[in-house]
Amino acid sequence: MADKNCQALTLDFIAVEDDAEMIAVEDEIRRDLKEIGVTVNTRFLSREDYIEAELNGDYNMLFTRTWGAPYDPHSYFNSWAVPSHVEYTAIDTLEAPLSRELLLKKIENVQKELDEMQIQAQWREILNDVHQQAIFLPLWGTRIPYVINRRLSGFTPSDQAFTYPLSSIRISSGSANITIAPGSGGSLFTSVGPLNPHQYFPNQIFASDWIYEGLVNYGQDGEIVPSLASEWTTERTAEGQRVIFQLREGVKFHDGSDWNCTVAKLNFDHIFSDTVRERHSSFGATANLKSWTCNQNGEFVLETSAPFYPLLQELTYSRPFVFASASSFAAGIDSDPETQNSCESGDFGSKWDYLEEFVTCLGLSAPIGTGPFKFADREYLPGTNETMDAKVTFARHEDYWGGLPAIEFLEIIHFEDTDAVEAALFDGQLDMVLGSGPLSAKQVQNIKFVHSDKFDVRHSAVLQNALVVLNSGKAPTDDIQTRQAIIHAVNKAIFIEDEFAGLEQAVSQLLPLTAPYSNVDLNPKWNYDLEKARFLNCPADMNGSSEDSLSGGAIGGIVAAILVVLAMAVFLGRLILREKQGKPMFAPEKIRKGEQA
Template sequence: MKLGIGLKLMAGLVAAALAAGPALAEGTLRVAMTLADIPLTDGAPDQGTEGVRFAGYTLYDPLISYDLSRSDKSADLRPALATEWHTVEGDKTKWVFKLRQGVKFHDGSDFNADSVIFNLDRAFNKEFPAYDPSFERQLKIYLPSLKSWRKIDDYTVELTTKAPDSLFPYQMPRLLIASPAQYEKLGKNWDAFRSQPSGTGPWKIGELVPRQRLELLPNKDYWDKDRVPKLDRLVLLPIPEVSARTAALLSGRVDWAESPSPDTVEKLTSAGMVISTNAIPHVWPYTLSELPGSPFADIRVRKAINLAIDREGLVKVLNGLAVPAAGNVSKQSAWFGKPTFEVKYDPEEAKKLLKEAGYGPDNPLKIKAAISTSGSGQMYPLLMNEFIQENLRDVGVELELEVFEWEALRGRRRVGAQAPENEGIVILNNSYSTNDPYVAVLRYLTPEEIAPKGSNWGSIRDEEIERLAKELRNEFDAKKQDEIIARIHQRFVDRADFVWVVHDVGSRALSPKVKGHVHAQSWFVDFSPISIAP
């Protein structure tokens, strides 16, 4: 396996991250992230949804955000920099957003419609002076329906979609609004902006040391007075190696460790640490190439691999820090439907299906997967993939693992299975949020989403799913939407278009000094109510 970062270098980076910086003030929360580097701080974070969690929703606000204030229900959409939104009567492709007034960027400039237009232009208008391909690269798969935009007045904008799309509001939380005035002030230079970012979010930049730490300070003038941070400082440390994160927490060098090592759960709880989990909408699957020539173009092979994995056994190895998956969403979800294909552990049926597909001892199925060393939502990818590798070997399948650093793997995802650099790779191990209808199903299954345009990495095509997707986008009644989504998901599972393994539970280990943490049913976290006990 090709490890992206050597262990010695990793240890050095961890030591530097933990040792660097001034003496910690009372009320400082130190977080060990799973990332290998600090996410981009320009309002279009890289490093996946963990990058958005730590360098996105801290420094910036979107027009529409998530309500992260409760742990007992799914995190729903809520107004943020937009106070309301609706389609135009007679034209379902046009959405009008009324913007919040009186909001200031960290640099003191005003948030208004010009700010929204600027942020759309910088990401999607190649002729715009402030355009940077980094923004388009990070954002385009999350706003695939967007066609055009215009200012109506100082606090109203109109966004137009390529076709009617009832799910468009669910795409908006990824559009974070950066300060045009700060960009101008810093010489119209995005590298300079990344060192001195300015958003409207509850946190301001304190200090940024690449690959070592990002220090954030509370925005005491934040527009949402109920979410003004209580902490004096938030320190984010990239520590991708799981045992290093756990050791840092046990030694008192951090207060919060993302995805603690499963085999240290007992040790952590014995030391007084809190293992926090919840039923977050996040799935850890294998995305499959269904291109001509791929073994996964055959549904029998797709079903066989699904049946070859001992999910209950894997959950035991993970010490309960996961839940077996039978689809993209849980069986309890209104979107699960009633699939006839049951995702379960049945190695004998897997062998039978492989034999029917022409594979066996004289012609073993050999497949290659692209996986990561760690990263946003990737949980414990080396441990988990090696466990599955053994499961597949038991049914006569040889799984080769090609290992990438997380952002490098995301680059392979963006270009699609058909790209020359992905030649020979028929599996992508990429975890996904499933918190809304668009990210739960549509972005993997429709032709307009085929990479590099979107998230359909494996070029999955199915006429019935495409028909239902069109029906869904033209349906603006929430109850009827749920019914259509369930039918899409049902067919998704019956076709075995992914190999589903587990659902994440958002595990994090917390020092008992951490107070006010709400483990929302979301991939994201609101750090505003958190405090540190003396």
């Protein structure tokens, strides 16, 4: 129970209504904050209303997650400059000398550096600046779970938050047709979307990643590794940089056509058309890339208008910088990027609807890439107006340059809830459950420790952090001392243990340490400390005016003082006694002779 001397504060806390993780921990966050006099009013909103509140800054606390690998840190931080993202409102009122404008300028400037030491130093400064503002309550680091029937082997967890690489899977027994329940951004699977890699929601990244590929891939701790480009060289130019990609030979699209520089340029013509590139403005490449050409050797050459160190990292993303076959464009290789663009009409998102006034979106006729699996078929759930999938089938790409996958067919199956997923797994209908959402953390841990004879449970490294954003632009969280009190009052270790059964781990910093340039030690640690939280929001209590009992630290100090007084009394008593007995403890002649009393 909060002390009567605590400031009585009321906070507006919002989350998406179907976010199972937030639902699981929200009541415990409310309970913890009540201990320091803070009342939390929680609103579980539809996704549309949540986005509206996020845009308007209509919240004190908001549950979200970092973007995760491969988007951290720069793409995630770039999004802070966009008013439709929660972080834009969260950094509205920062403690001087930092301001939103200065912070965004620092984020812009670090990406213009090409010297590794300078990049590291500037990111350390930015991460520390943000940390000191106490606008984020880091909760836990998400390790992506994968549950796999033991008839399958060879699975390697992804280095990205939303991809499930399956081309390395081997089959020791049974059918080569594999059934999957995939996670969909932390929720149950509903649809793979239109499978257009140049668009965003509702397309699912994991499905796009099976079909399409880019020039390079994102590896462990951000290492850039070859994909459709076998190698590359980077040169400094007067304005920025030039990257020359030698394209992998012998690569075939799913329709049998060849991968080459002409097709690469076609895709970039559409992605970076004068109109459509604005839709991709969250990524720095759209602002910095000035040309994409084929040289006389058939190499793909990119040039930037300014130095931009994250260029290669952005090219690892599963969208939009990946390649579809020329045959899927409206007029093939000659498709005009303004009148026959690969964008889907009506799929820009509400913020970008106006762009369709200046471009004609004809989409792609079919999802045809170079990846290890190709789209085969889909069945819609009845009564959903073709917005939800009952089953989606992918077939292996027989001419895949990376080697023939052992899986012949992948079938994604829709389930109503996590209990249905678990039941299907145990009765053999499902071979794999991939990612966060299809199973609860407790179900995953139960399978791992009780049913390890049937299933292999793997986890990724920590790839993104769950967190609560504290809005500095709305009272009472516009006060940094209030934000610090909130952070220290939440005992996240308890609800992580209760709700996640050891699957997740508490974190005290915004970004995972595995993100490039983010492995820095920041202080103070944003951990649970009820005494600090009370000191910040209940100062009268900590000054002793409360009727409550003294804190543990105060009691310890009093006990120590008493012990010192008693020791001094005993020493003085012995000194007096020896003087009376004629045996002074400090006799002059003994001191001269070096004798001890």
